[in-house]
Amino acid sequence: MDNKIIAVAALVIGAGAGFFIGKGNKEVVEVEKIVEKTVEAKQTSTLDAVRAKGFVQCGVSQGLPGFSNADDSGKWTGIDVDLCRAVAAAVFGSGDKVKFSPLSAKQRFTALSSGEIDILSRNTTWTMTRDTQLGLNFAGVNYYDGQGMMVPKSLGVKSAVELDGANICTNTGTTTELNITDYFRSNNMKFNLVAFEKADEVVAAYDSGRCDVYTTDRSGLAAQRTKLTKPDDHMVLPEIISKEPLGPVVRQGDDQWFNVVRWTLRALINAEEMGVTKANAASKASSSTDPALLRLLGKEGKFGEELGLSNDWALNAIKAVGNYSESYEANVGPNTPLKLDRGVNALWSNGGILYAAPIR
Amino acid sequence: MNWKPNNISKFTNDANVRGVFSQVVLIAALVFSFFWLTDNTLTNLSNQGKSLGFAFLSATAGFQISQTFGTWLFDYEVGTSTYLDVYFIGIANTLLVAVLGIVAATVIGFTLGIMRLSNNIVFRAFATTYIELLRNIPILLQLFFWYFAVLRALPGKRDKLEIIPDMIGVNITGLYLPAPVPQESFVYSVIAFAIAVLLTFGVIRYAKHVQRQTGKITPVFLIGTAFLIVIPVVTFLTTNSPLDWNMPEFRDTGPMLRRGYQSGSGMILVPELIAVWLALSLYTAAFIAEIVRAGILSVSKGQTEAAFALGIRPNYTLRLVVIPQAMRVIIPPLTSQYLNITKNSSLAVAIAYPELVSVFAGTALNQVGKEIEMIFMMMMVYLTFSLLTAAFMNWYNSKVKMVER
Numbered sequence: 001m002d003n004k005i006i007a008v009a010a011l012v013i014g015a016g017a018g019f020f021i022g023k024g025n026k027e028v029v030e031v032e033k034i035v036e037k038t039v040e041a042k043q044t045s046t047l048d049a050v051r052a053k054g055f056v057q058c059g060v061s062q063g064l065p066g067f068s069n070a071d072d073s074g075k076w077t078g079i080d081v082d083l084c085r086a087v088a089a090a091v092f093g094s095g096d097k098v099k100f101s102p103l104s105a106k107q108r109f110t111a112l113s114s115g116e117i118d119i120l121s122r123n124t125t126w127t128m129t130r131d132t133q134l135g136l137n138f139a140g141v142n143y144y145d146g147q148g149m150m151v152p153k154s155l156g157v158k159s160a161v162e163l164d165g166a167n168i169c170t171n172t173g174t175t176t177e178l179n180i181t182d183y184f185r186s187n188n189m190k191f192n193l194v195a196f197e198k199a200d201e202v203v204a205a206y207d208s209g210r211c212d213v214y215t216t217d218r219s220g221l222a223a224q225r226t227k228l229t230k231p232d233d234h235m236v237l238p239e240i241i242s243k244e245p246l247g248p249v250v251r252q253g254d255d256q257w258f259n260v261v262r263w264t265l266r267a268l269i270n271a272e273e274m275g276v277t278k279a280n281a282a283s284k285a286s287s288s289t290d291p292a293l294l295r296l297l298g299k300e301g302k303f304g305e306e307l308g309l310s311n312d313w314a315l316n317a318i319k320a321v322g323n324y325s326e327s328y329e330a331n332v333g334p335n336t337p338l339k340l341d342r343g344v345n346a347l348w349s350n351g352g353i354l355y356a357a358p359i360r
Numbered sequence: 361m362n363w364k365p366n367n368i369s370k371f372t373n374d375a376n377v378r379g380v381f382s383q384v385v386l387i388a389a390l391v392f393s394f395f396w397l398t399d400n401t402l403t404n405l406s407n408q409g410k411s412l413g414f415a416f417l418s419a420t421a422g423f424q425i426s427q428t429f430g431t432w433l434f435d436y437e438v439g440t441s442t443y444l445d446v447y448f449i450g451i452a453n454t455l456l457v458a459v460l461g462i463v464a465a466t467v468i469g470f471t472l473g474i475m476r477l478s479n480n481i482v483f484r485a486f487a488t489t490y491i492e493l494l495r496n497i498p499i500l501l502q503l504f505f506w507y508f509a510v511l512r513a514l515p516g517k518r519d520k521l522e523i524i525p526d527m528i529g530v531n532i533t534g535l536y537l538p539a540p541v542p543q544e545s546f547v548y549s550v551i552a553f554a555i556a557v558l559l560t561f562g563v564i565r566y567a568k569h570v571q572r573q574t575g576k577i578t579p580v581f582l583i584g585t586a587f588l589i590v591i592p593v594v595t596f597l598t599t600n601s602p603l604d605w606n607m608p609e610f611r612d613t614g615p616m617l618r619r620g621y622q623s624g625s626g627m628i629l630v631p632e633l634i635a636v637w638l639a640l641s642l643y644t645a646a647f648i649a650e651i652v653r654a655g656i657l658s659v660s661k662g663q664t665e666a667a668f669a670l671g672i673r674p675n676y677t678l679r680l681v682v683i684p685q686a687m688r689v690i691i692p693p694l695t696s697q698y699l700n701i702t703k704n705s706s707l708a709v710a711i712a713y714p715e716l717v718s719v720f721a722g723t724a725l726n727q728v729g730k731e732i733e734m735i736f737m738m739m740m741v742y743l744t745f746s747l748l749t750a751a752f753m754n755w756y757n758s759k760v761k762m763v764e765r
Contacts, residue, residue, distance in 0.1 A: 156616045165623060167517070167533060169712075172722040177423040181438055184424070192623065193424040194632070195723060196712040201504075205712070208511040209532050210631065212617060 046118055046250070046257035047091070047308050055097045058084035059117035062102040065223045066332040066340070067123045067143075067246075076100050080121040082327040083142055083248055083265060086317035087119060090264045090309055095320025109134050112249060119261055120249040123219065130249075139261040141247040142324075143332075144344045144353060146240035147179050148218035150225060153235050155212060160239040164189040169211035171196050179242040180215050203227050217244050222338040231337075256308055263307060267314035269356035270296055271323035273347055278322035285315055296359050303359055314359070324354070401732070416728045417444040423723055425449060426714045427623070428630055429456045446724050450716035451741055457636050457715060458702040458745070464641035465701060466694075469648025474678075476653050487649065495646035500707055502643055507635035507711040514631065518619045520610055529608060531620065532631065536608035539627035543602035552595035553588070560584040632713035636705065644701050651693045655686035687760045695753035699746045706742075716741060 050056055060068035060080055068078040085095035101117050112120045113135055124130075125145070126138040149168075151157050160183070170176045172195045184191050194211055196202045199220070206214040207228050214221065218236060225231045248265065250258050271277075274293050276284055285297040294300040297318075298311035305311060321327050328345065332338045346352025371377060405411065421443050425431055430449035434441070476487035494502070511532055515521050520529040529536050560583075567578035596603070608626030612619050621628075659682050667677040709718040716738055725734050 154616065162615075162617065164617075166617060172709075172718065172726070175726075177723055178727065181422055181424045185438060190623070191424065192427050194426050194712045195714070195718065197709050197718070197722070201711060204508060205511065208508065209516045210511055212517070 046254050047260060050091060050118055050257075054092075055099050056084060056088045056091065056119065057099050057101060057117045058087075059101050059103045059108055059111050059120040059122055060084070061122045062104060064123060064220070065226060066336060066338040067219065067223070068100075068102075068121070070100075070102075077331060079142060079327050079331045080123060080246075080248075082321040082331070083121050083268075084119055086268055086321045087261055087264045089316040089320035090260065090267075090313040093310070093312075093316045095317075109136065109249075112136060112251060115251075118250070118257070123217075123246045124249055126245045126247050135252045136249050137252050137258050139248045139250055139258055140265045141245040142265055143219065143246045145217045145219050145244035145246050147176055147215060147242040147244065148221055148240055149180075149237045150206075150214045150221045150234050151212060151237060153233055157237070160237045160241075161187055161189075163191065163213060165191065166212040167192050167194060167210065168213040168215055169194045169196065169202050169206045170215045171199050171202050175242070176216055183239075183241040199224065219246075219332065219338070219340065222332070222340050226337040260307055260309065263359075264313070264317050266356040267296060267317055267359065268321070268324045268327070269347070269354055270359060271314070271318050272325040273349065273356070276318055276323055278319060278326055281315055281318045285312075292358070292360065301360075405732075412733060413730075414733055416730055416733075417447070418442050419728070421446050421724060421727070423727070425719055425723075426630065426632070426712065427628070428453055428633060428714055430714065443724055443728065447716075447720055447737065449714070450718070450720040453713065453719075454702075454705055454715040454741070455745070457633060457640065457705045457708065457713070460637050461640040461644065461701040461705065462698050464637065465644040465648055465697070468641060468645035469697075470652050472645060472649035473652025473656070476649060477656055491646045491649050493646075494643055495650075499639065499643050499704055500710060503635065503639040503707055503711055506638045506642075507632065510631050510635050510638070518612065518616070520621070527607060529610065529621070533621060533628075534631055535629040535634065536610075536621050536625075537627045537629070538608065539606040541604040541606050543604065545599045545602040548599050549592050549596040549602070553592040556587045556591040559587050559591075563587070630713075632708070632711055635711055636708040636713045636715075640701050640704055644697050644704075647697050647700075648694060651690055651697065652686070654693075655688075655690035656682060658689045659685045684760065688757075688762060691753060691757040691760060695750055695757075698749050698753065702745055702749065703742060 058081075060076065060078075063069050064078070066078055068076060068080040070076050081100070084098050084100070088098040089095040091097075101111065103111050103117075103120075103122060108120055108122055108124065109130070111117050120136075121142075123143070123145070124138075126141060130136060131138055149160055149163070151163075157163060163184075168180060168191050170180065170193065177193060177195055180191075180193065191213075194205065196205065199216070202214060202216075203224050205211060214224070216224070218240065221236050225234055225236075228234060248261055250261050271281070274290070274296065276293065276296065281297065284293060285299055288294060288297075291300060295303060297315045298304055298313065302311060304313040307313065310316075322330070328342065329335065332340045334341060342350070342352060344353050346354060348355040402412070419442060420439060421441055422438065424438055425436055425446065430436070430452035433452050434445050434448050436445060436449060472487045472490060475483040476491065478484050478487075514530060514532045517531060517533050520531045522529040527538050563578070563583050564580055567580045570576055570578055606626055608628075609622040610620065611622060663681055663685065664677055667681045668674075672681070705715055706717040708715045709722060712718070721734060721738055725731065728734075
């Protein structure tokens with residue numbers, strides 16, 4: 001009898017205590033959230049924070065040749081890297097005031113929203129979900145990519161519509177499996193999919209001849225092709241079966257920093273359009289009479305100050321990495337191991353879709 | 361001094377009361393934590409705009425799966441098959457490789473274990489080297505090794521290595537075998553086989569009975585084999601051989617892409633399956649060998665000597681004296697190894713074998729994003745299969761363990 005009373009009493013006490021501990025815990029968590037928000041509100045200006053620490057912290061990939069890749073001496077190169085250097089040059093006047101954080105695909109958004117990095121420039125596809133649900137903003141597109149297919153030249157295939165019955169290798173955990181299935185279904189073709197967990201194994205399996213086709217983003221194909229035993233024996237088919245616009249990402253809610261990144265990218269594209277290069281930027285700034293060019297290079301108007309930077313922001317960015325074309329040719333163009341033609345990434349005036357709003 | 365224990369201290373010092381109190385507090389705390397965790401999960405999910413539910417299982421899966429046993433068994437068709445089918449395909453592929461692995465690992469493991477105790481130095485050295493080498497290299501590395509070794513060793517897709525001309529051949533896309541296509545009346549042959557199995561069991565029982573009564577040994581093996589072969593074969597022939605074979609078709613003319621083995625012809629074992637099977641069974645065999653060795657060594661040498669003294673020949677000694685006693689030591693750790701094979705089969709995701717983790721927790725999860733439900737469903741599969749294996753092995757263990765009188 002006594003035991004039962006004790007048991008019930010203890011149960012009530014235990015549950016009550018647990019409840020209050022739990023409740024208290026929830027309150028603490030809520031308070032922490034509010035504190036976090038306040039801290040965030042106080043530090044809204046990424047630009048000020050960047051100036052205070054003296055460098056731009058840039059999130060890049062863990063090694064994708066042509067986009068962001070560290071060489072043996074630890075120097076980072078690639079078009080994604082160049083964008084970060086350009087932003088650093090626009091802010092500080094020097095493209096070296098930047099530090100890189102190599103991030104995996106899983107880490108990248110968390111690193112940005114937690115404030116660990118200031119820009120995410122890591123071949124990231126701009127999609128509606130990412131733009132609207134992650135508290136992030138895409139500042140533009142620096143490479144229009146799309147899913148493509150690579151085949152051995154010996155197969156004698158010139159187009160993806162001839163691939164009925166093929167063995168296709170790819171890696172899981174992306175939309176690539178869905179895109180390739182959709183493509184084959186819409187063309188009424190059959191195929192067999194061999195899906196690996198990681199890209200390295202896909203390359204090894206494709207290289208050994210397990211599959212007729214390797215499918216992933218075209219830039220990825222170009223980069224992975226360099227790892228094959230005989231890269232020249234393989235070709236990328238012309239079909240593009242998905243839209244993958246890649247671009248830099250910043251945190252939502254800081255319009256000033258968003259503008260700095262967005263307009264630095266546009267300045268590089270506008271520079272190509274106006275024929276301003278790394279080599280001639282300084283002389284054009286002093287000798288040109290073209291008003292559009294003078295606005296870009298900071299000799300007319302106060303465009304830099306409107307961004308919260310100095311007026312020669314774009315001039316510094318161009319001097320640091322060159323215009324879009326120079327960065328492209330040096331990192332992914334036909335003369336690099338990636339051998340990627342400009343294709344849709346050409347200027348709108350050259351038949352591509354690269355089109356930057358004017359600086360005026 | 362008139363000291364009298366008061367009621368309260370008598371109560372609080374009672375060991376019984378204290379015990380009950382602390383246990384109840386512990387249980388209450390556990391129950392509360394569980395509810396708190398569940399509540400938190402649900403709150404966080406609803407904050408992310410997600411809800412729990414299994415409705416996604418009936419949605420159609422829009423992706424292709426590598427063609428193997430599972431896709432064949434469930435007739436997978438992109439656009440009509442659902443995520444539930446994907447789940448079953450994953451389970452079928454996992455079970456296939458687990459069962460194949462268990463059988464192969466047992467055979468290889470027992471052979472090696474006995475070899476390691478052999479008096480022949482070559483056998484002993486081979487077994488020792490094998491065991492020390494394979495059990496000390498991580499299974500994932502072995503998986504990669506076998507996969508790429510298998511791929512590199514095989515002829516290319518437009519080539520073939522024929523094991524039996526026009527029937528069995530192999531190249532980098534897999535091992536091609538003739539596929540049996542049973543006709544309706546084939547069912548009689550199956551029934552005949554079942555009857556033969558029952559008859560054989562009857563003969564075994566009868567033979568034991570006769571041996572106990574009279575000491576006479578009936579040639580059970582011969583009679584059983586005769587039953588098992590003659591009865592089904594006669595039925596098969598009298599029903600006009602109702603089984604066709606779909607031979608693998610190989611083409612070496614026409615467009616390059618079309619050359620090689622034609623899909624849909626014959627039966628195919630993909631190289632991924634072969635690699636996973638090899639890696640799992642060779643790796644686990646090393647552990648099983650050690651278990652077998654330990655089991656045999658646990659039988660005191662006196663038993664062997666006594667058997668020899670009675671004039672029992674060495675292989676009978678092993679079969680009738682040593683192994684039955686060794687089994688008692690072998691079975692429990694052997695069960696853990698079988699469970700390990702099942703669980704390790706999830707590593708096959710690394711080399712594109714479409715087992716449960718790969719197709720369900722990989723591709724399907726990426727499309728529907730129901731992490732909690734899908735991981736839960738997967739854990740249930742491994743748990744069920746492991747518990748079934750353990751239950752079977754426990755039953756077997758209770759049969760072989762020492763009968764205490």
